[in-house]
Amino acid sequence: MSINLGLERVASILHALKAPQKSFQVFHVAGTNGKGSVCAYLSSILHRSSLTTGRFTSPHFIHPRYSISINEKPVSRLLFDDAHRMVQSISQREAIDATSFELLTATALEIFYRKGIDVAVVEVGLGGRFDATNVDYKVGGVLGSIITRIGLDHQNFLGDTIGDITHQKTGIMRRNVPVTVYGDNEDAACKVILQDAAATKCPVTIVSPSLLRREVDERGMESLYLPTKSFGDINLSASPLNGSYQHMNLACAITALDLARPSLPTVTRSSIREGITRTKWPGRLQVLNASEFSGDDTQQLVLLDGAHNVQAATCLNEYVEDLRKESGTITWVMALSGNRDCKEIMSLLLRNSDRFYPASFGAVDGMPWVRPLERNELTRAAIDLLGSEELVFLVHGAAKDIIKDACKHNSPVVVCGSLYLVSDVLADLCGEYF
Template sequence: MGIDLGLARTARLLGQLANPHRAGWKVFHVAGTNGKGSVCAYLSSVLAASGVRTGRYTSPHLLDRWDCVSIDERPVRRSVFEAAEAHVNAVDAQHKIGATEFERLTATAFEVFRREAVDAAVVEVGLGGRRDATNMDFGPGSVVGTVLTRIGMDHESFLGNTLGEIAREKAGIVRAGVPCTVSGQNAREVLDVVAGVAAAEGAELRVVQVDGGRVHTPELGPLDVSGSPLAGAYQPMNLACALTALAAASASLPAVTAATIAAGVRAVHWPGRLQWLQLDGRPVLVDGAHNAQAAAALSDYVERTVRRDGPVTWVMALTQGKEVDGILSLLLRPGDSFVGVQFGAVEGMPWIRPVDPAELRAAAGRVVGANAYASYDRVRTCLSTLAQGSPAPPLVVCGSLYLVADLLRDLQAA
């Protein structure tokens, strides 16, 4: 079963599992189009640095199915994940619930958190918000913060055809009495929708702005957001959103202080996003940018750091359903080279399929002309061939986190 939004199946499944999501842990719930993952990484890193036993659930996984669930900044042990997963699948089958793969994965994450006795959990929305399987009733006082990152056009067939419609779906995680943090970089249409939802729900709304490399919080004062180890001009805002949410929840989490925040930020790690790798002795930039908003951010980074050395060679895969021409037009420039590739089967998500490389080549050819190619080799083989040129052009691998994962797995196995 592919994507089928709704809460009924997940609620029934969790009920038959004796409600692991209501085991008493504090919850930060994060939605948005871009930046969700790094906000989750900041939140969980700071909580762990504060001595709070912390679970994190993000999707999709990167290298292994179970690395979408982490405990204190490490992927959960495979044996723990598989035991919880087997229990969830058995209950789903026994009661003929028919939960989707993502719904069962979400239930597995919550079951892991209960078994691992976490004190707090950072939960990333899978798709949208209002009807996403993560949007459960965690119990009175459990949710201590909701965060809405930048919202853009994506998944229109599920969420709506305007920014306002998409924002309303994502703002479905806003809860009565729970502070809601929203990126101030959002369009006015988005901010107006979120403000309306927050007012209707009775949630305090905090619209985040970065001022001189700092974000100002009533609880913890000004906090530095200029020193993240994560690359990208958008990271100060992502970090500001995370720190604003932590400050707003600090009464419920007294272990979080300005000192533990600084330690957690220094320790944050979020692979596959503007990450530099060494391949055959030369640097390669990899990024999971998969929609227009993320592609624009990647383009900004490439223009400032990579293109100074001349035209860029792009190695790209995209998931079917993405706006191919729009994404490529944001990234490619005349004189660049382009190789369309594909990623392999995605474990646990059989409905995810790549665009055919020949289709990518045709679209890229309209921008870079004859410098567009298609390859059906593994991405590692393709990159090794490209690296043999002299002088070797700057290489960027992007378009899908699934492609980045294929490359990281190949390098790990080498």
């Protein structure tokens, strides 16, 4: 089964489910990069605001049920399987022929109805306008739409230009529903966002980096603050997520909450502060220790990051450059999906003295069309970029075996290129990280 964008099939399933009229409200998040982090911040804050909170993000780690959480915990296998079977039976009985992502989306919403949640945080799967998550949430309504950073990705589905792709993202806009926009987007993206917002008649708030206030304490430590109407100045530097770009992702999440404040009286400055500090988002600049893979007391950094496109690789490189200043070299473990231009992404990350391990990932549950790029392609690109075969290492086995070997070089190990590779790594550690 392949990707097949459209809203009719998932709408038919939801109509057939005859969901109970326990209303919940929705934050809907689209973008190329950063939307998962925004969802993580939102759901953590909402949960700490005494609201029963559901979250649906993609792609999933390890198993599809990990894409659906209630109050910051993945739903149980029993609940997921029961809801998913119901959705599948409707699709088969009504000859709807829903895609796997449409089934997963309907499963998430069915679970949210069953658990009587107050607010759902929903991440767009692909694009926005014709994505399965862009259904009519009649039982509650949308509190806010958020559009994060937009870049070139999935051009075969969304269009060849930033403008075309942005137009697909803006499809989540709804009349009179406030839209929060990541303000550091390209001019072409901002132009389309403003045009489409005017046509949809929805208010737009652009979160510009210039809005952030910098403050340096007596120790020389710099903090960034976002001024808000409802909550005063919020310290963005309190985020536990790595990467300077997370400040803007968090600013977007808080701005959306600020705009929706009349409908969310339990969200307070205190609950925002607690929600920020408790936010978790695995696989994005996630720091582990080599001992997790070697079984001994090796003290060496292993960084997991799902950077899988040019924009994300650029952000990863910014973070890794600080590691490089201390260590001199980086050891890369990388896998990419088969539709990626590996050399374009690798050229942003690899430097002459680095080491490189080509990797792969296993079958993705529910998405048989997702396949890893052949290791020999990664190898050829790495040799070309590094200028030496001696800096490329071939290790057969699972990702954890490759990482274990990569740790012997006594330099930071960065595992990246695909969230599916990161998922395979976390699958061996899921008892601790999920």
